[in-house]
Amino acid sequence: MFEIRITCDPVDKDRVSETLAAVFTTGPARQHPTRDGLRTRLYLTADHRPAQEPWPTPEEAYALAPSIISEIGWTARTAADRPFLDVLNREFWLRKAALLDRIALSNEADSVTGDATDLATRAAQRLIELDDTADVSDPRAYVRQQYARWARNQ
Numbered sequence: 001m002f003e004i005r006i007t008c009d010p011v012d013k014d015r016v017s018e019t020l021a022a023v024f025t026t027g028p029a030r031q032h033p034t035r036d037g038l039r040t041r042l043y044l045t046a047d048h049r050p051a052q053e054p055w056p057t058p059e060e061a062y063a064l065a066p067s068i069i070s071e072i073g074w075t076a077r078t079a080a081d082r083p084f085l086d087v088l089n090r091e092f093w094l095r096k097a098a099l100l101d102r103i104a105l106s107n108e109a110d111s112v113t114g115d116a117t118d119l120a121t122r123a124a125q126r127l128i129e130l131d132d133t134a135d136v137s138d139p140r141a142y143v144r145q146q147y148a149r150w151a152r153n154q
Contacts, residue, residue: 006042013040025049058105061144062098064151071099090130091150097123098147101140
């Protein structure tokens with residue numbers, strides 16, 4: 001843990017605090033005017049963010065997954081059997097995103113062009129929205145990570 005001291009214009013204090021919080025894990029900013037009263041001194045305790053765990057490979061993530069055909073059936077039945085708003089739960093979007101990711105991976109391996117990659121990315125982004133997760137650098141890798149965790153607990 002360390003402390004950061006910033007001297008800035010008062011209008012910039014929120015932007016500076018938010019920018020630092022995006023890079024480090026920070027505590028609340030303590031504010032004091034400078035001696036001349038024209039600027040603000042900010043003091044923040046900070047720490048490095050923990051390193052992100054490595055993304056699982058597709059083989060690791062989908063080792064326990066049922067066949068693609070089985071997952072297509074589950075996704076279609078779930079979408080048809082439930083009222084529209086009930087379909088928007090996490091398990092549905094996780095399994096749908098994983099299914100689309102697996103189809104996209106298969107197409108990419110076979111050099112097949114189509115919409116699968118775009119659809120997989122969009123479904124992954126929907127899962128990220130549901131999870132209220134920010135700063136995901138690779139949405140499809142996030143799906144693999146979450147699916148692997150989910151599958152281990154089933």
